[in-house]
Amino acid sequence: MKTIIIIPCHNEEKNISKVVFDSLKYSPHVLVVDDGSTDKTPQNAKESGATILKHIINLGKGAAAKTGCDYAYEKGFDSVILIDGDGQHDPCEIPRFVEQLNQADIVFGYRKFSKNMPFVFRFGNQLINLVTKVLYGLNLKDTQNGYRAFKVNIYRKIRWKAQDYSMESEMIANVGRYKLNHKEVPIQTIYSDNYKGTTIIDGIKIVLNMFLWRLN
Amino acid sequence: MTSNLLGIQIIGVLFALLMFYLTFLYLRRKEFTNKESIFWFGAWTIFLFLAIFPKGLDYFIKTWLTFGRRLDFFIIVGFMFLIGMLFHTYTIVRKNQQKIESVVRRIAIEKAKKGE
Numbered sequence: 001m002k003t004i005i006i007i008p009c010h011n012e013e014k015n016i017s018k019v020v021f022d023s024l025k026y027s028p029h030v031l032v033v034d035d036g037s038t039d040k041t042p043q044n045a046k047e048s049g050a051t052i053l054k055h056i057i058n059l060g061k062g063a064a065a066k067t068g069c070d071y072a073y074e075k076g077f078d079s080v081i082l083i084d085g086d087g088q089h090d091p092c093e094i095p096r097f098v099e100q101l102n103q104a105d106i107v108f109g110y111r112k113f114s115k116n117m118p119f120v121f122r123f124g125n126q127l128i129n130l131v132t133k134v135l136y137g138l139n140l141k142d143t144q145n146g147y148r149a150f151k152v153n154i155y156r157k158i159r160w161k162a163q164d165y166s167m168e169s170e171m172i173a174n175v176g177r178y179k180l181n182h183k184e185v186p187i188q189t190i191y192s193d194n195y196k197g198t199t200i201i202d203g204i205k206i207v208l209n210m211f212l213w214r215l216n
Numbered sequence: 217m218t219s220n221l222l223g224i225q226i227i228g229v230l231f232a233l234l235m236f237y238l239t240f241l242y243l244r245r246k247e248f249t250n251k252e253s254i255f256w257f258g259a260w261t262i263f264l265f266l267a268i269f270p271k272g273l274d275y276f277i278k279t280w281l282t283f284g285r286r287l288d289f290f291i292i293v294g295f296m297f298l299i300g301m302l303f304h305t306y307t308i309v310r311k312n313q314q315k316i317e318s319v320v321r322r323i324a325i326e327k328a329k330k331g332e
Contacts, residue, residue, distance in 0.1 A: 033324070051328065052328070053324040053325060053327075053328045054324055054327065055320050055321070055324050056320055056323060056324075057316075057320055059316075059317055059320055059321075063317050063320075063321060066321065067321040067324050067325060070321065070325060071325050071328065074325070163313075163317060
């Protein structure tokens with residue numbers, strides 16, 4: 001299976017080299033989608049051995065991931081691994097995703113929620129998980145986790161419109177709509193001080209969007 | 217009451233004249249097409265007419281639309297116009313956002329294919 005690791009990122013000059021370097025151990029095809037960074041993210045990623053796609057302006061994680069996945073689709077890859085560029089996902093878990101992908105169309109990573117995670121994030125995540133279950137019939141442990149893998153032949157079905165962090169939920173909504181075969185794998189998450197992920201406002205937007213997507 | 221009304225009318229006339237001038241500037245800079253300019257000049261002419269002769273629409277407002285006061289009519293029509301413009305602007309922004317996204321993403325992929 002020809003696998004590509006796609007890393008959407010924005011201003012991650014400190015972390016991107018390590019993420020690329022570690023990812024290259026599991027696939028020779030590592031693609032960094034630089035979403036309009038103003039620092040040395042693309043240079044560092046290129047020097048570390050990744051292929052670079054560069055957005056000339058910042059569009060958002062959803063748009064960057066979509067650019068990477070469109071590229072993978074056009075280049076004829078068989079499977080895609082999506083990981084974050086801020087170093088919170090450990091590439092050493094990629095083989096487990098690939099292994100699970102033999103039995104499923106899409107594999108979701110899930111974090112084990114600990115008390116170290118802020119209450120508002122735990123609550124928000126559980127709420128979105130519940131809405132996902134009610135609206136789409138998918139019982140996922142961590143709907144907001146960006147560490148995922150899927151077969152490229154389902155990409156046209158799960159392709160999202162969202163430009164921002166709600167892409168993760170929109171992808172799940174499409175998985176539910178087409179009743180695609182899915183699996184989950186537990187992952188370790190390394191939290192950094194420089195958190196740039198989903199905010200409370202994003203969470204509210206995601207929940208509202210999930211109701212709208214259900215109408216489609 | 218009369219002096220208040222006159223004050224509002226003066227503001228209305230000055231506003232209409234300012235908008236005439238801005239529309240003319242946009243036309244001269246070729247940022248408006250002739251069609252757009254005709255639309256806006258027409259809109260400001262109506263606005264100017266109503267500012268000078270507010271009673272001109274009284275028959276229509278009070279008899280046909282049964283508004284008690286002229287001001288009520290202008291406030292309601294004004295709000296409807298603003299909400300309509302807001303919706304129109306929203307759709308344009310949304311369309312442009314999608315176009316920009318599509319262009320930016322396409323440039324990224326094409327550049328990578330050319331090996332730049």
